[in-house]
Amino acid sequence: xKQFLRSAIAGVLGLxxxxxxxxxxxxxxxxxxxxxxxxxxxxxxxxFANGVYSILPAAREQWxxxxxxxxxxxxxxxxxxxYNSKFANGKSLVDCFGPEGAVRxxxxxxxxxxxxxxxxxxxxNECRKAxxxxxxxxxxxxxxxxxxxxxxxxxxxxxxxxxxxxxxxxLAAYExxxxxxxxxxxxxxxxxxxxxxxxxxxxxxxxTSSPAFGHATxxxxxxxxxxxxxxxxxxxxxxxxxxxxxxxxxxxxxxxxLEYFVTYMSNGLEFNGPAARK
Amino acid sequence: xNRRSILKAAGAMAIALITLPRMAFAAYAEKAFKNKxxxxxxxxxxxxxxxxxxxxxxxxxPDIAENGAVVPVEVSTSLNADSIAIxxxxxxNPLAIVADIPPGxxxxxxxxxxxxxxxxxxxxxxxxxKLYTASKEVKVTIGGCGG
Amino acid sequence: MSSIRIKAKERKGVVDVKTLMKHKMxxxxxxxxxxxKIPEHWIQEVSAESGGKVVFVAALNTSISxxxxxxxxxxxxxxxxxxISWKDSKGATDSAETIVK
Numbered sequence: 240x241k242q243f244l245r246s247a248i249a250g251v252l253g254l255x256x257x258x259x260x261x262x263x264x265x266x267x268x269x270x271x272x273x274x275x276x277x278x279x280x281x282x283x284x285x286x287f288a289n290g291v292y293s294i295l296p297a298a299r300e301q302w303x304x305x306x307x308x309x310x311x312x313x314x315x316x317x318x319x320x321x322y323n324s325k326f327a328n329g330k331s332l333v334d335c336f337g338p339e340g341a342v343r344x345x346x347x348x349x350x351x352x353x354x355x356x357x358x359x360x361x362x363x364n365e366c367r368k369a370x371x372x373x374x375x376x377x378x379x380x381x382x383x384x385x386x387x388x389x390x391x392x393x394x395x396x397x398x399x400x401x402x403x404x405x406x407x408x409x410l411a412a413y414e415x416x417x418x419x420x421x422x423x424x425x426x427x428x429x430x431x432x433x434x435x436x437x438x439x440x441x442x443x444x445x446x447t448s449s450p451a452f453g454h455a456t457x458x459x460x461x462x463x464x465x466x467x468x469x470x471x472x473x474x475x476x477x478x479x480x481x482x483x484x485x486x487x488x489x490x491x492x493x494x495x496x497l498e499y500f501v502t503y504m505s506n507g508l509e510f511n512g513p514a515a516r517k
Numbered sequence: 518x519n520r521r522s523i524l525k526a527a528g529a530m531a532i533a534l535i536t537l538p539r540m541a542f543a544a545y546a547e548k549a550f551k552n553k554x555x556x557x558x559x560x561x562x563x564x565x566x567x568x569x570x571x572x573x574x575x576x577x578x579p580d581i582a583e584n585g586a587v588v589p590v591e592v593s594t595s596l597n598a599d600s601i602a603i604x605x606x607x608x609x610n611p612l613a614i615v616a617d618i619p620p621g622x623x624x625x626x627x628x629x630x631x632x633x634x635x636x637x638x639x640x641x642x643x644x645x646x647k648l649y650t651a652s653k654e655v656k657v658t659i660g661g662c663g664g
Numbered sequence: 665m666s667s668i669r670i671k672a673k674e675r676k677g678v679v680d681v682k683t684l685m686k687h688k689m690x691x692x693x694x695x696x697x698x699x700x701k702i703p704e705h706w707i708q709e710v711s712a713e714s715g716g717k718v719v720f721v722a723a724l725n726t727s728i729s730x731x732x733x734x735x736x737x738x739x740x741x742x743x744x745x746x747x748i749s750w751k752d753s754k755g756a757t758d759s760a761e762t763i764v765k
Contacts, residue, residue, distance in 0.1 A: 297579065297580060297581065298583055300579065301579050301582070301583050301588075301589055302583075304589030304591070304627075304629075305587065305589060305629075307627070307682055307733075307735065308669070308671065308682045308683070308684045308733050308735075310684070310731055312669065312684065313669070313684070313686055313731065316669075444658075444659075445581070445658035445659065463583060463584035463586060463587045464584060466586060466730060517583040517584055542709055542711070542721045542722070542723050543708040543709035543723040543724075543751070545723070546723035547723075550723070550725045586729060586730070587729045587730075588729075605727060608727050609693070610725055610726075610727065612725055613724075613725050613727040613728060614722055614723065614724050614725060614727075614728055615722065615723050616720065616721065616722035616723075616736070617720075617721045617722070618720070619717070619718055619719060619720070619721075621717075621719065621738055621739045622719050622720055622736060622737070622738040622739075623678070623736070623737040623738065625735075625736060625737050626722075626734070626735070626736055627682075627733070627734065627735035627736075628728060628729075628732070628733055628734050628735070629728070629729040629732070629733045630727055630728060630729060631691070631726075631727045631728070631729055632727075
């Protein structure tokens with residue numbers, strides 16, 4: 240499988256197999272970043288955090304019009320109220336994440352004790368459960384209001400996901416996410432890499448596929464299509480359905496590992512959520 | 518508010534409108550909103566559908582809307598505007614919004630509209646009883662890949 | 665809490681107002697999960713006042729997007745009050761006030 244993966248990646252990056260990183264996540268990331276910088280030379284590197292708007296001027300104008308008063312601001316306000324609301328036991332999310340919840344750059348991370356990737360959504364719900372409260376749904380509604388507030392307060396923080404070298408299971412989770420990204424699936428037989436790397440910027444009917452570099456910086460997102468906020472895992476599921484693949488469960492191992500890989504690839508960019516997208 | 522323009526369009530309803538400060542404007546526009554054609558909406562609203570395209574009316578709208586439910590539209594004019602309206606030709610009811618521009622307020626309006634399909638979007642500026650327009654076709658597509 | 669958010673900034677004697685109002689703006693064309701049409705329910709009129717004077721008033725149709733956004737400019741200065749009100753098709757009203765920055 241490793242050999243297949245290397246040749247798949249090599250194919251996408253247009254490199255000969257011998258040049259594909261054996262060095263690990265950092266080498267992967269540098270090659271990934273370089274690929275997009277070469278493919279879209281007019282886009283300043285930090286701008287990739289704005290998704291498709293970093294490569295499509297006409298769409299960018301509409302996005303900027305929406306940014307004049309973006310719909311996610313309503314979610315941030317709602318999130319502030321929820322964040323500060325007391326649980327039945329008198330505590331609140333403040334006790335877990337601090338007065339403003341500006342902890343976006345701490346996620347996702349590899350939890351050595353439990354052997355799994357912890358995302359910010361998971362951390363929020365685990366805080367609630369630990370304090371005797373029911374967890375929120377994973378994809379929309381209150382979880383997105385809370386994470387919108389936390390992300391808003393974290394704007395500008397650097398993406399710096401770590402794959403600790405002293406726990407081989409962390410690397411395995413990263414590699415699992417990476418494999419997911421490069422594996423073809425669904426009736427349409429597309430890999431994430433096909434649309435978001437190999438043909439990033441191409442038109443699929445009337446949609447332009449966004450570069451995967453910068454994909455993870457702006458969540459949660461208000462999508463015009465949803466007319467509501469949604470989490471990254473909500474979008475992963477939507478994307479799977481678009482290529483007619485069965486979606487995985489939100490916050491399950493597959494999507495958590497995928498988030499781990501995709502966010503690592505955006506290391507060095509700044510978190511800029513919540514955001515408005517098509 | 519230009520009482521004269523309301524009087525002209527509302528005719529017999531005029532007295533009632535003046536004495537209803539709240540919702541006067543909406544009541545006046547109500548019939549126009551229910552209209553299914555651009556020309557009859559204009560008639561209902563301004564008492565006339567005679568329009569003149571003008572360079573002094575600027576309409577900013579996307580060539581291709583990212584999403585038909587939220588299309589940002591901006592109208593601005595250097596003319597002395599009494600009111601500004603936005604028409605979306607092939608919407609079930611073309612008149613989307615009409616704003617009264619009192620003295621001291623600029624002839625400028627930004628909003629977000631819903632468009633059912635690709636069609637002509639027209640900005641109408643009522644200045645001194647004359648109607649000036651700027652139009653643009655805005656394409657609305659069904660995404661394709663989650664759009 | 666009000667459904668109306670206002671941003672009002674003065675620059676060179678002109679106040680730029682941006683307002684976002686939380687409202688479903690049901691067109692009456694949408695069908696619910698039971699297959700029945702969801703009845704129309706939308707903000708019909710929005711008005712803005714500053715210092716006792718109406719500075720803007722608009723009548724909206726159902727083709728204005730959900731969570732209506734409006735932006736306009738009027739002659740004014742920092743410290744002026746600005747109040748925005750709406751009334752919808754069910755007769756409900758709301759308003760919010762702020763000071764121009």
